Amino acid sequence: MARPLSEDKRNAILASATEVVAALGAGAPTAKIASGAAVAEGTLFTYFATKDALLNQLYLGLKDELAAAMMAGYPSRRGLQDRWHHVWDRYMDWGAAHPAKRKAMRQLTVSDRVAERTRQIGGRAFHDVQALLDESLAAGMMKDQPPAFAAAVMEALAETTLEFIAREPKRKERYKCGGFAAFWGAVSKP
Amino acid sequence: MARPLSEDKRNAILASATEVVAALGAGAPTAKIASGAAVAEGTLFTYFATKDALLNQLYLGLKDELAAAMMAGYPSRRGLQDRWHHVWDRYMDWGAAHPAKRKAMRQLTVSDRVAERTRQIGGRAFHDVQALLDESLAAGMMKDQPPAFAAAVMEALAETTLEFIAREPKRKERYKCGGFAAFWGAVSKP
Amino acid sequence: MARPLSEDKRNAILASATEVVAALGAGAPTAKIASGAAVAEGTLFTYFATKDALLNQLYLGLKDELAAAMMAGYPSRRGLQDRWHHVWDRYMDWGAAHPAKRKAMRQLTVSDRVAERTRQIGGRAFHDVQALLDESLAAGMMKDQPPAFAAAVMEALAETTLEFIAREPKRKERYKCGGFAAFWGAVSKP
Amino acid sequence: MARPLSEDKRNAILASATEVVAALGAGAPTAKIASGAAVAEGTLFTYFATKDALLNQLYLGLKDELAAAMMAGYPSRRGLQDRWHHVWDRYMDWGAAHPAKRKAMRQLTVSDRVAERTRQIGGRAFHDVQALLDESLAAGMMKDQPPAFAAAVMEALAETTLEFIAREPKRKERYKCGGFAAFWGAVSKP
DNA sequence: TATGAATGAGTGTTCATTCAT
DNA sequence: CATGAATGAACACTCATTCAT
Numbered sequence: 190m191a192r193p194l195s196e197d198k199r200n201a202i203l204a205s206a207t208e209v210v211a212a213l214g215a216g217a218p219t220a221k222i223a224s225g226a227a228v229a230e231g232t233l234f235t236y237f238a239t240k241d242a243l244l245n246q247l248y249l250g251l252k253d254e255l256a257a258a259m260m261a262g263y264p265s266r267r268g269l270q271d272r273w274h275h276v277w278d279r280y281m282d283w284g285a286a287h288p289a290k291r292k293a294m295r296q297l298t299v300s301d302r303v304a305e306r307t308r309q310i311g312g313r314a315f316h317d318v319q320a321l322l323d324e325s326l327a328a329g330m331m332k333d334q335p336p337a338f339a340a341a342v343m344e345a346l347a348e349t350t351l352e353f354i355a356r357e358p359k360r361k362e363r364y365k366c367g368g369f370a371a372f373w374g375a376v377s378k379p
Numbered sequence: 380m381a382r383p384l385s386e387d388k389r390n391a392i393l394a395s396a397t398e399v400v401a402a403l404g405a406g407a408p409t410a411k412i413a414s415g416a417a418v419a420e421g422t423l424f425t426y427f428a429t430k431d432a433l434l435n436q437l438y439l440g441l442k443d444e445l446a447a448a449m450m451a452g453y454p455s456r457r458g459l460q461d462r463w464h465h466v467w468d469r470y471m472d473w474g475a476a477h478p479a480k481r482k483a484m485r486q487l488t489v490s491d492r493v494a495e496r497t498r499q500i501g502g503r504a505f506h507d508v509q510a511l512l513d514e515s516l517a518a519g520m521m522k523d524q525p526p527a528f529a530a531a532v533m534e535a536l537a538e539t540t541l542e543f544i545a546r547e548p549k550r551k552e553r554y555k556c557g558g559f560a561a562f563w564g565a566v567s568k569p
Numbered sequence: 570m571a572r573p574l575s576e577d578k579r580n581a582i583l584a585s586a587t588e589v590v591a592a593l594g595a596g597a598p599t600a601k602i603a604s605g606a607a608v609a610e611g612t613l614f615t616y617f618a619t620k621d622a623l624l625n626q627l628y629l630g631l632k633d634e635l636a637a638a639m640m641a642g643y644p645s646r647r648g649l650q651d652r653w654h655h656v657w658d659r660y661m662d663w664g665a666a667h668p669a670k671r672k673a674m675r676q677l678t679v680s681d682r683v684a685e686r687t688r689q690i691g692g693r694a695f696h697d698v699q700a701l702l703d704e705s706l707a708a709g710m711m712k713d714q715p716p717a718f719a720a721a722v723m724e725a726l727a728e729t730t731l732e733f734i735a736r737e738p739k740r741k742e743r744y745k746c747g748g749f750a751a752f753w754g755a756v757s758k759p
Numbered sequence: 760m761a762r763p764l765s766e767d768k769r770n771a772i773l774a775s776a777t778e779v780v781a782a783l784g785a786g787a788p789t790a791k792i793a794s795g796a797a798v799a800e801g802t803l804f805t806y807f808a809t810k811d812a813l814l815n816q817l818y819l820g821l822k823d824e825l826a827a828a829m830m831a832g833y834p835s836r837r838g839l840q841d842r843w844h845h846v847w848d849r850y851m852d853w854g855a856a857h858p859a860k861r862k863a864m865r866q867l868t869v870s871d872r873v874a875e876r877t878r879q880i881g882g883r884a885f886h887d888v889q890a891l892l893d894e895s896l897a898a899g900m901m902k903d904q905p906p907a908f909a910a911a912v913m914e915a916l917a918e919t920t921l922e923f924i925a926r927e928p929k930r931k932e933r934y935k936c937g938g939f940a941a942f943w944g945a946v947s948k949p
Numbered sequence: 950t951a952t953g954a955a956t957g958a959g960t961g962t963t964c965a966t967t968c969a970t
Numbered sequence: 971c972a973t974g975a976a977t978g979a980a981c982a983c984t985c986a987t988t989c990a991t
Binding site: 593594596675676679680681711712713714717718721722724725726728729732733743744747750751752754755756757 | 784870902914915916934940946947
């Protein structure tokens, strides 16, 4: 092979896209993404056929990364609350450690350039969280609501909490803790 | 002297902007907004100096309307939970009744074309909710968290709930009720 | 109305397109066409929705003009050969007088950006020639061939002749005459 | 020393170019030509310095092939009309048998990427036809016209006829015959 | 004041050609 | 020699804003 597609370059493009999309939204110019990756405008299109393809793959990559972060060191044998707490804390830590990734993910979640199908695939990465959710629901959590609703509630509260952490990093621990309390209150049975 | 600009036209532009922004996001072309208002492209700019001005004023208008809807028939003399329940229900009813307005508001909330200052001004419309919040916090709700955080938690849960109502209007009452339960659980002290 | 679409500007664009397409083919950049018309790049698109629309309308305009030129002063009462001679001479005169138009027409005829439908509509302008053709065929011309074939033969010979006239304008009369002789020989029955 | 470049690869590129240019015109991407030849994009440029070089050589190759086809089995001793008929029939047969080659040749003839000089060289392959032409002219054919004109008339009529054959292959023989009648009428003295 | 034509910078994408592997 | 990734100048088209009417 002549020159293999460089994993480095691909990553550089994704990294640049993360920054630029975080700052400018899904409308960010591909030219800016390319230059942020120190790559020619045309090169971007040898790694991603279209801007939409790039955006969708970025979304998927971020989702995967977040899912992996959330499940790292997952205490399978502990009780429900402990496991939720673990997941929540990992989410917070990841979001606080990677503000651009989190912001980019949010922009992409809101953008209509990420296809429905991509969102479905992205959801698969969270099968472990899904399992935890199903178990919790079976145990009486969030009486009478569909699992998707509980998941959305978690995501909304996590997102809100991370927004405050991003604004006041010094209060990270307090928000992290208060956020979990809110989540647990929202979701656990009375 | 009466205002020479037609209030009707201004409202038509805002109404059209609501629809178009709901559907296309903040990137919606001014030309489309103008044509939706049955007004010439240039006319839009005699009512709003720039597209950003239009977007910011639309944001403000929607916020005002929502705040008014939330406080209509506010039972000042009832207990905290009843008052919150009222506010929540009015929020849900307004959002369910005006899906385009809600969606436009969401798009604008996420867009960087709405200035920080606009968001602050928009917050003022909610002073009554703020008062309720302060009272609740003083009573021990959401231990140790700033009022803004509690407000954001409410908004996030309300938004999430409305999203589900929009998708499954038939389950409106169930989501409305379950959403409030989640909110109250998230926010009330243990 | 604010400022009506200027017929002058439209014509300037078509005229510029004629020159540029004649020189560069249907691949000519719209930017060059616009600048040749002393008009901003974007203005071209207020007069023609797409480049294809411009090209198709240009084709139609040229066809109409040629058809009109061919039928000017048509001697309806003369014999077949005289009428064909008239039509041939007017074709030659028009082509010799407007080399860019002729060349542009040729480029467009060959280009796949001119739609089949456009070609059909363009053909309608030649209904008088068509009638002459039908009459001639009925009189025994081009035994056993479809009208379209006879028309194509004429066009091919006319095009060839004009090519030579364009290269050697001084011999215009000789080519014009020899071209007609060839056409008449090709087409008249033995 | 044998040529280090593979004749096979060169031919594959030319064959692919024939197909692709026939379908897409001279603007066809070199990448598509290369992939049609099962050859890397860059390889194309070791066989042909530039796209123009490829196009010009393709033109020459097609012209040579056509000229050879036209003269195969040429009945040198027969009369003028028989010899013209032979040449005409071979042209038709070749064109009908190789529609892509014919179409590519047409696209190239019309394109400005084929240099004037290339066209001249291409003409040389037709020296036998040229000789036939000169002989015919000396015998009084096409009174007072230059040989090039007669040649062009033949080409134009042949091209037209082939176009109709391509559209209605079933009527091949009729067009072939009618086309020759037209040609002969156009060209023979009255 | 209302209109909509005019503007030109900006957009995503293509492509002939180069050159590292 | 063969490969195909890299390049950046084009390209067709969009759009917020201006301004002649």
